Amino acid sequence: RKEVEQDPGPFNVPEGATVAFNCTYSNSASQSFFWYRQDCRKEPKLLMSVYSSGNEDGRFTAQLNRASQYISLLIRDSKLSDSATYLCVVALIWSNQFYFGTGTSLTVIP
């Protein structure tokens, strides 16, 4: 069983749309949660950390539901520059290693 599950998409949305990505994790000992963004053939870059209370950064909102072991990312008012693969990342309490989902592909269409 995978540690982190994501819908791979692809998601194709028009500019200005709102799009949501979901992710589930299997280990209840997971402590830290992140969304990374990866452009084609580039390195993954941190988009935002995910906190228990939920957090927002501009057009991006991340939510965590520990009871359901579920993480989400909401992107409002999509821009062409948001086109990328979004990686759900989880880290366990006792470990430094990151567990990645396979990523969700987003294309924002003009």
Place this chain on the structure above:
Amino acid sequence: EAGVTQFPSHSVIEKGQTVTLRCDPISGHDNLYWYRRVMGKEIKFLLHFVKESKQDESGMPNNRFLAERTGGTYSTLKVQPAELEDSGVYFCASSQQQGANEQFFGPGTRLTVL
């Protein structure tokens, strides 16, 4: 500030050959990680250095893979002998602190074994 750098960006070798990948972490980052993405799969952890010491090598696939970080600066990952299933993108990451803090990734080395 320079980010994590990796060399080479691409490598194409034949089965049975040896390849050495290099990673230069962000200056001052004691923690260095190697990850690998095989086509169609998720990025997976290989190992973690704290300075020159291997903290966790639970993700290393087999003894054909050897990672070193002499002097606690740059790291190398050697694959010897390479097999077809070793093809993929090898990412290096570094972080200033241990624990589940942000890891900064390099651009990766794309390895193709023919």
